[in-house]
Amino acid sequence: xxxxxxxxGERTKGRGSTPFCKRPLSPRSTTVLKIVKKYxxxxxxIGYHSDNKTDANxxxxxxxxxxxxxxxxxxxxxTPSPLIHLDSISKVFLTDEIETHxxxxxxxxxxxxxxxSISGPSGCGKSTLLSILGLLDSPSAGSYNLAGxxxxxxxxxxRSRIRxxxxxxxxxxxxxxxxxxxxxxxxxxxxxxxxxxxxxxxxVLEALExxxxxxxKDHYPHQLSGGQQQRVAVARALGGSPxxxxxxxxxxxxxxxxxxxxxxxxxxxxxxxxxICMVTHDERYSDIASRxxxxxxxxxxxxxxxxxxxxxxxxxx
Ligand SMILES: Nc1ncnc2c1ncn2[C@@H]1O[C@H](COP(=O)(O)OP(=O)(O)OP(=O)(O)O)[C@@H](O)[C@H]1O
Ligand SMILES: [Mg+2]
Numbered sequence: 001x002x003x004x005x006x007x008x009g010e011r012t013k014g015r016g017s018t019p020f021c022k023r024p025l026s027p028r029s030t031t032v033l034k035i036v037k038k039y040x041x042x043x044x045x046i047g048y049h050s051d052n053k054t055d056a057n058x059x060x061x062x063x064x065x066x067x068x069x070x071x072x073x074x075x076x077x078x079t080p081s082p083l084i085h086l087d088s089i090s091k092v093f094l095t096d097e098i099e100t101h102x103x104x105x106x107x108x109x110x111x112x113x114x115x116x117s118i119s120g121p122s123g124c125g126k127s128t129l130l131s132i133l134g135l136l137d138s139p140s141a142g143s144y145n146l147a148g149x150x151x152x153x154x155x156x157x158x159r160s161r162i163r164x165x166x167x168x169x170x171x172x173x174x175x176x177x178x179x180x181x182x183x184x185x186x187x188x189x190x191x192x193x194x195x196x197x198x199x200x201x202x203x204v205l206e207a208l209e210x211x212x213x214x215x216x217k218d219h220y221p222h223q224l225s226g227g228q229q230q231r232v233a234v235a236r237a238l239g240g241s242p243x244x245x246x247x248x249x250x251x252x253x254x255x256x257x258x259x260x261x262x263x264x265x266x267x268x269x270x271x272x273x274x275x276i277c278m279v280t281h282d283e284r285y286s287d288i289a290s291r292x293x294x295x296x297x298x299x300x301x302x303x304x305x306x307x308x309x310x311x312x313x314x315x316x317x
Pocket of ligand 1 (some may be wrong): 093128132
């Protein structure tokens with residue numbers, strides 16, 4: 001240990017029985033302190049350090065401070081703050097005639113790796129909430145903290161970067177680009193990410209294969225049925241392996257066989273660590289989530305637990 005790095009002030013503070021640690025010690029820190037004392041005493045007794053008593057105290061104090069600060073930071077890391085923290089979010093849409101309060105005072109935490117389902121009647125604000133979560137829209141009031149950053153402080157390029165790199169969308173209305181083929185639609189977000197052509201091709205074909213749309217890769221959206229367009233929208237979102245997937249009624253236009261397949265893909269993505277927020281009216285699917293948030297008239301009125309926390313799995317349904 002480099003004693004010369006310990007300042008005079010620290011040396012003074014180091015004398016005495018409660019060195020450096022300004023906060024009251026937790027039981028774990030107290031145990032560490034005991035170990036440190038024992039360690040220092042044994043080191044002193046075998047003559048490893050100076051036998052000067054002041055130095056011994058400094059060594060003890062410095063070691064303790066270093067371990068306590070490591071403990072403090074490790075405590076922070078083992079209790080991570082939520083990936084998404086919404087605090088009193090409201091959204092008001094103003095049109096010529098009407099003022100619509102789409103969201104009112106929404107406070108919600110979503111942890112990394114959660115599979116959250118959002119349900120509620122038509123018009124209750126589900127899509128509005130997803131748009132805010134995905135930085136496509138801004139709240140009228142309240143604060144949104146994403147991965148430790150206050151979203152309101154992000155500039156446009158930072159917002160786009162997060163959308164491109166971290167967020168995948170499956171929109172309720174698919175949002176496929178009419179002038180692009182199925183292949184090009186799925187490829188587009190990967191182009192924005194700057195992936196090489198060869199990697200893009202691999203990812204696009206794999207994603208289309210998963211949703212069984214490879215045979216339609218050169219078709220345009222208007223040549224596809226609603227269900228097929230939805231599967232392409234799913235492929236586009238999955239191809240980017242997003243950290244956060246926002247899925248608005250991802251099975252809304254699918255028969256039960258294709259719906260179950262899409263749900264399996266979402267589960268797979270979630271098992272790979274992605275955080276999923278999915279809007280669905282279908283109780284069979286919402287129950288697959290780890291948590292179900294129930295919205296009504298722009299308010300969260302209830303939360304319940306899905307199968308990821310012990311309820312039946314898709315296979316059991
Ligand atoms: N751009 C907008 N301008 C004005 N009003 C809007 C806008 N977008 C949504 N709204 C209104 O906000 C409310 C919530 O809409 P939202 O689309 O979030 O509902 P939803 O829960 O997704 O409904 P659904 O289940 O039918 O998709 C509705 O009353 C809607 O008319
Ligand atoms: Mg909607």
